[in-house]
Amino acid sequence: MLKNKEKELIISMIIGDGNISKIGEKRYRLFVGHSEKQKDYCEWKMNLLNNACLFDNKLKMHTKLAGKDKNYIQYFFSKENIVMKYFYDLFIEQKAKTIKNVLKYMKSPMSAAIWFMDDGSVEPSRKKQKDGTIKYYRPNMKLCTHSFSYEDNVRIQRWFKDKYDIECNIRQEKKKKDNNVVVYYFLRFNADNTQKLYYKILKDYIICCESMKYKFRLLIQYYNDIK
Numbered sequence: 001m002l003k004n005k006e007k008e009l010i011i012s013m014i015i016g017d018g019n020i021s022k023i024g025e026k027r028y029r030l031f032v033g034h035s036e037k038q039k040d041y042c043e044w045k046m047n048l049l050n051n052a053c054l055f056d057n058k059l060k061m062h063t064k065l066a067g068k069d070k071n072y073i074q075y076f077f078s079k080e081n082i083v084m085k086y087f088y089d090l091f092i093e094q095k096a097k098t099i100k101n102v103l104k105y106m107k108s109p110m111s112a113a114i115w116f117m118d119d120g121s122v123e124p125s126r127k128k129q130k131d132g133t134i135k136y137y138r139p140n141m142k143l144c145t146h147s148f149s150y151e152d153n154v155r156i157q158r159w160f161k162d163k164y165d166i167e168c169n170i171r172q173e174k175k176k177k178d179n180n181v182v183v184y185y186f187l188r189f190n191a192d193n194t195q196k197l198y199y200k201i202l203k204d205y206i207i208c209c210e211s212m213k214y215k216f217r218l219l220i221q222y223y224n225d226i227k
Contacts, residue, residue, distance in 0.1 A: 002083070004105065006054055010087055011102055012111035013045060016118025020088050028084035033076030040209035041117065042075045055079050099152040103159045112164075113205035116197070119144040122218045125191065138191035139218050146173070146184040153185045160187075166196045198223055 014020050018032045034042040049055040057077045090101045125137040145153050153170045160166045168187040175182055198219055206216040
């Protein structure tokens with residue numbers, strides 16, 4: 001039986017870019033993959049699981065026909081065993097991800113930080129000055145929760161408020177899919193709440209590897225400049 005900390009670690013791998021799937025009658029698989037530019041991040045995740053003695057895995061590579069140049073290199077690791085059924089049952093409802101059974105396991109800032117490293121982005125606030133220079137103000141953040149329903153986004157919104165006293169707004173985005181317009185939802189954090197995110201959740205984790213330092217460079221640079 002997995003301990004709660006071990007469950008949280010595996011859940012943190014699935015909630016964002018990871019995937020849990022049923023591939024046979026009694027076969028379930030966790031898959032975590034990232035682009036070539038985030039190889040170090042994928043390896044960092046894998047090492048978290050290996051060091052916790054949950055996996056004994058090695059990084060693999062394959063090329064997918066994706067991206068503008070149709071030559072997208074992906075690094076990945078996966079785990080297939082019956083234990084993954086537990087997480088499949090937690091996450092999947094009517095063949096779609098659901099958050100309602102998962103948030104209670106996310107006890108530490110680590111799992112939330114990994115979520116942001118997977119699906120978060122920094123939205124800079126800047127203004128051109130009269131002398132032509134660019135002045136940066138406190139950044140905002142976005143969390144791409146598009147794979148979850150509106151009801152799940154409300155659950156996530158409440159979770160951030162109850163657990164971290166961090167507020168966010170639910171926004172919608174419309175995209176074309178199979179000649180239909182589909183509405184997706186995501187979360188946006190204003191400057192005040194982005195600052196809370198940085199100090200309460202992100203700052204100790206977004207420096208885990210060079211690709212994350214680059215992804216969150218505006219956040220790191222801004223708050224490292226504040227003494």
